[in-house]
Amino acid sequence: MVVTGGGTGGHTYPALTTVRTLQARLAATGGMLDVLWVGAADSLESRVAASEGIAFETVATGKIRRAANPLKLASPANVRDMGRVPLGVAQARSIIAGYGPDVVLATGGYVAVPVGLAARMCRRPLVVHEQTVRLGLANKTLARVAARVAVSSQSTLELLPPGLRAAAVVTGNPVRPEVLTGDSHRAVEMLDLRGFDPRRPTVYVTGGAQGSQQINTLVAEILPWLLQQANVIHQCGPGNVDTLRRRTAQLSAEAAGRYFLAGFMGPELPDVLALADVVISRSGAGTIAELTVLGKAAVLIPLASSAGNEQAHNAQHLAATGAAVALMGEVSAADLQAAVAPLLTDPGRRAAMAARARDHGRPDAAERLADIVLTAARTALD
Ligand SMILES: CC(=O)N[C@H]1[C@@H](OP(=O)(O)OP(=O)(O)OC[C@H]2O[C@@H](n3ccc(=O)[nH]c3=O)[C@H](O)[C@@H]2O)O[C@H](CO)[C@@H](O)[C@@H]1O
Known part of the structure; x- marks a missing residue:
C-alpha cells in the first residue's frame, strides 16, 4: 500500500490510524502490510512516519492559495507552486511504478494531489478519504479519478456532485x-x-x-x-x-x-x-x-x-x-x-x-476505512 496525505494533523493522523489498523488486522491473520508513505519533505507527515517506523519518500508539492478574487489565483506564489505539481506527479509516478502497490490511500492536503494523480496514471486503485463535511480542494481533484471516496459524514453525500456519489461511502473520520x-x-x-x-x-x-x-x-x-x-x-x-x-x-x-x-x-x-x-x-x-x-x-x-x-x-x-x-x-x-x-x-x-x-461520533471509522482499502486492494489483485 502507498499512503499519502499531510501538511496538518487533520490529514496526517487519519492516515496513520488507518495504516495501524491495517497492520494490526493483517498481523492477526498471519499477514503483513507493506506500506510506503509518500509526503512532503520536512513536514508533519515525514516526522510522524519516521517516529512510527514507516518507510517514507518525498515528492515536490505546491500549496494552491485560494483567493477571494479569482484573478489573484495567478499570484507569483501560486504560479511557482503550480509549477511544482507536474514535478511532483513525475516523482510520484516513478515511486508508484517502482513500488507497485495494490492500493493507494490519499487523506488530503496538497501533497496528496500528485500522488493520487500518479496512482491513476499507474492504474492503481485510489481510495480518497475526506475528513470534513465538504470536500477539500485536493480531494475534489482526486475524487474524479478515485475508485472509492470515503467521507466522514452522511451529509457530505448530499453535497457531492451526482457523478461522484456512486463511488462514495460513509466511514467517519478515524481517531487515534x-x-x-x-x-x-x-x-x-x-x-x-x-x-x-x-x-x-x-x-x-x-x-x-x-x-x-x-x-x-x-x-x-x-x-x-x-x-x-x-x-x-x-x-x-x-x-x-x-x-x-x-x-x-x-x-x-x-x-x-x-x-x-x-x-x-x-x-x-x-x-x-x-x-x-x-x-x-x-x-x-x-x-x-x-x-x-x-x-x-x-x-x-x-x-x-x-x-x-x-x-x-x-x-x-x-x-x-x-x-x-x-x-x-x-x-x-x-x-x-x-x-x-x-x-x-x-x-x-x-x-x-x-x-x-x-x-455524531464514529468509533469504528478506522475499521470501516480499512475495509474499503482492503476491498480496493483485492479488486486490483483479482
Ligand atoms: C488550519 C487548517 O488548515 N485546518 C484544517 C486542518 O486542521 P488541523 O490539522 O489544524 O486541525 P484538526 O482539528 O483537524 O486536527 C488537529 C489534531 O491535532 C491534535 N492536537 C492538537 C493540539 C495539540 O496540542 N495536540 C494535538 O495532538 C488534535 O487532537 C487533532 O487530532 O485539517 C482539518 C482536516 O482536513 C481541517 O478540518 C482544518 O480546517
Whole structure:
C-alpha cells in the first residue's frame, strides 16, 4: 500500500490510524502490510512516519492559495507552486511504478494531489478519504479519478456532485486509538494539577496544533471569571506561551492553581480530554471527530479563513442538533462567557450536549476505512 496525505494533523493522523489498523488486522491473520508513505519533505507527515517506523519518500508539492478574487489565483506564489505539481506527479509516478502497490490511500492536503494523480496514471486503485463535511480542494481533484471516496459524514453525500456519489461511502473520520483510552486521574498526576478543585468542572481550551490567537485573547479576557467556575487547561500554541504567561500574571495564587498552560499537548492529550468536562476549541475535522467519539460538551469557534469555510460548516453541523455551541463571525469575550456559563453551572445541560455529540461520533471509522482499502486492494489483485 502507498499512503499519502499531510501538511496538518487533520490529514496526517487519519492516515496513520488507518495504516495501524491495517497492520494490526493483517498481523492477526498471519499477514503483513507493506506500506510506503509518500509526503512532503520536512513536514508533519515525514516526522510522524519516521517516529512510527514507516518507510517514507518525498515528492515536490505546491500549496494552491485560494483567493477571494479569482484573478489573484495567478499570484507569483501560486504560479511557482503550480509549477511544482507536474514535478511532483513525475516523482510520484516513478515511486508508484517502482513500488507497485495494490492500493493507494490519499487523506488530503496538497501533497496528496500528485500522488493520487500518479496512482491513476499507474492504474492503481485510489481510495480518497475526506475528513470534513465538504470536500477539500485536493480531494475534489482526486475524487474524479478515485475508485472509492470515503467521507466522514452522511451529509457530505448530499453535497457531492451526482457523478461522484456512486463511488462514495460513509466511514467517519478515524481517531487515534489512544485518544479513546485517556485517564483523568493520570492527567492530574502527570501534569501535577494539585491546585485543581475536583468539585469544579474542568475546561480544556485548544486552538489546534498551532494554537489560536483569537481563542487565546478571548479566554485571557474571561479568565478571572472562568477560574471562579472551573479548572482550566489551556493549549495556546507553541509560540504563544510567553505572551499568555504575561497576560495571566495578575491571577491570584488560588486562581492560578486552577490554571494549566501549555503550548502543545503531546502524549498527555488523551488524558486531558478524559479530564475535560467542557471544551472550547477550533472546529477542525480531527478535533471534532475526537470530541464526538468521546462525547464532550463543546463551544466551537471556527477558523473563519479555513478552506471553503469548512470549519464554520463543521461547527454549524454539530450546533444544528445541539451537539455543540457554535460562535460564528465576530466573537466577543461576552459571547464566549455567555456560551460557556450554562454548561458550567448546569451539569444536566452539559450531559445532554455530550450525549448529542456522541451521536455524531464514529468509533469504528478506522475499521470501516480499512475495509474499503482492503476491498480496493483485492479488486486490483483479482
Ligand atoms: C488550519 C487548517 O488548515 N485546518 C484544517 C486542518 O486542521 P488541523 O490539522 O489544524 O486541525 P484538526 O482539528 O483537524 O486536527 C488537529 C489534531 O491535532 C491534535 N492536537 C492538537 C493540539 C495539540 O496540542 N495536540 C494535538 O495532538 C488534535 O487532537 C487533532 O487530532 O485539517 C482539518 C482536516 O482536513 C481541517 O478540518 C482544518 O480546517
